[in-house]
Amino acid sequence: MTDHSAGTSHRAAHLELDEQVADRLRGRLPVVAERTVTAITAEVPDYSGTLTGQMRDKIENAVRIALGTFLQLIERAGESDPSTPLNRALEAAYALGSGEARSGRSMDALLAAYRVGARVAWREVSTTTVRSGLSAETVAEFAELMFAYIDELSAASVAGHADELASAGRVRRRYLERLTQQLLAGEPEDVLHRSAERAEWPPPRTLTVAVLPRSNLRSVLALLSPHTLESGEDLPGIELAEESAVLLVPDMHGARRRRLVTVLHGHRAALGPARGWTRVAGSYQRVLRTLALGLEQPSGGAPLDTEAHLSRLVLSTDPEALADLREQVLSPLAELPPATAQRLAETLRSWLLHQGRRDDVAADLFVHPQTVRYRMGRIRELYGERLNDPGTVLDLTLALAHLPAE
Structure with a gap:
């Protein structure tokens, strides 16, 4: 001047x-x-x-x-x-x-x-x-x-x-960053509402968490709502190949989720469930737990969708309880040689998953149907009437759902 x-x-x-x-x-x-x-x-x-x-x-x-x-x-x-x-x-x-x-x-x-x-x-x-x-x-x-x-x-x-x-703009960015961290931390609703108002951010019906490499962030944000929130905070306890960013994407619930999957295609992303915007911390925690499982990225470039791994997530919630359950339900096999016990456990698992269809079990295990018949006869001898008990069947199904094959 x-x-x-x-x-x-x-x-x-x-x-x-x-x-x-x-x-x-x-x-x-x-x-x-x-x-x-x-x-x-x-x-x-x-x-x-x-x-x-x-x-x-x-x-x-x-x-x-x-x-x-x-x-x-x-x-x-x-x-x-x-x-x-x-x-x-x-x-x-x-x-x-x-x-x-x-x-x-x-x-x-x-x-x-x-x-x-x-x-x-x-x-x-x-x-x-x-x-x-x-x-x-x-x-x-x-x-x-x-x-x-x-x-x-x-x-x-x-x-x-x-x-x-x-x-x-600088002040609003600080307010938005603070709101993002409060959402991810699961702060009380009244705190979140005040922070959203202070940041002039219009609350949506739902938010969905996506985690992706920071190097892919700009190209993805260009295709999403301008009200998408982002955080560059390190993910606690998660080791990723490169620096990552967390996105909180508004209103991608229901049929709109397919559009979000399309936007994230090819970006090595992990995608959580849609949650009411004040409960998006649950979506964030779901992504963290899924990443902790060490699952491989789907082929073809699709994002790692937590909705496709719900049973794994349920079973991994308490690993010690699952191990105890597995030991408990497999106790009738405990006195057998390890290799025999493994084969019978695999057969029982397949039998439960295929609802007793012998030919499907045989195809799954690459054995002859007569082999399946023999093994199931042996299992019935060991378990007796317990195989007819719904509670036992539920425990066996949960315990053997992801039994590693040798």
């Missing part, structure tokens, strides 16, 4: 303006301000219907002060520091731009208002200068200086607008 101020002030020192003409111009300032605001309201859509009442009075006063400062600049051109009035005007213009950004009006709207204001103001001012008998050369110099002054005011307003947006 300082360099601009010095330049305009220096140029103003070479403009001779009769004191009587300056008084006439100063007397026209209220009319100029009123007509300027009327034109801005009529020609700039963003200001239509907004500059009324006290707001209109405030803007008209700002226009009067700006033009009055311009006249004061010319009148004080011979002083030791003629830039002082202009500095004050530039500070006011900067504050105006900052305030317009806070009001939600765009920089384009602000510049459009300046263009309209400059045109109307010069039309009114030029009429007064011409009627006052100023020479054509003086009027031209007056016009050049006035438009340079307005350019400097608009530049200061643009700077204030941009700085306000940058500052507000």
Whole structure:
């Protein structure tokens, strides 16, 4: 601002303006301000219907002060520091731009208002200068200086607008980051609602967690809702091949989930279930538990979908309990040679999963159906009536669901 101020002030020192003409111009300032605001309201859509009442009075006063400062600049051109009035005007213009950004009006709207204001103001001012008998050369110099002054005011307003947006953007990003961490931590609903309001984030019906390499983040975010939240926090207890990011994607429940799967295709992602937005911590924990299982990424580039591994997740919730259950239900086989016990356990598992269909069991185990018949006869001898007990069948099914084959 300082360099601009010095330049305009220096140029103003070479403009001779009769004191009587300056008084006439100063007397026209209220009319100029009123007509300027009327034109801005009529020609700039963003200001239509907004500059009324006290707001209109405030803007008209700002226009009067700006033009009055311009006249004061010319009148004080011979002083030791003629830039002082202009500095004050530039500070006011900067504050105006900052305030317009806070009001939600765009920089384009602000510049459009300046263009309209400059045109109307010069039309009114030029009429007064011409009627006052100023020479054509003086009027031209007056016009050049006035438009340079307005350019400097608009530049200061643009700077204030941009700085306000940058500052507000940084603050909002911090609020969004805090909200994301609170969601992942499962904070109480009242805390989450307050944080969402503070971050100006519209709560969706559901959120779905996706974890993917940070190197793939930008391309994925470009295809998702702008209200998607992201966290770069390290995943506790999970070792991944590269730095990862966590996304909280709004409203991808039901049939929309297929679209999210498509967006994540080829990005080595892990995808949790959709949850009510205040309960998304459950989706996050589901992803972490699935990653902890060490499952391989599906072939073809599809994401690792936790919904496809629910039984594994259920059985891995308490590994010690599963081991105890397995030992308990396989106790009738404990006295057999290990290889024999393993074969019978595999046969029993297949028998349960195929609901006793002997040919399907044989195909599953790559043995002859008669072999299946023999093994099941042996198992019935060892278990007796317990194989007819629904509770025992449930325990066997759970214990043997993921029995590793040798």
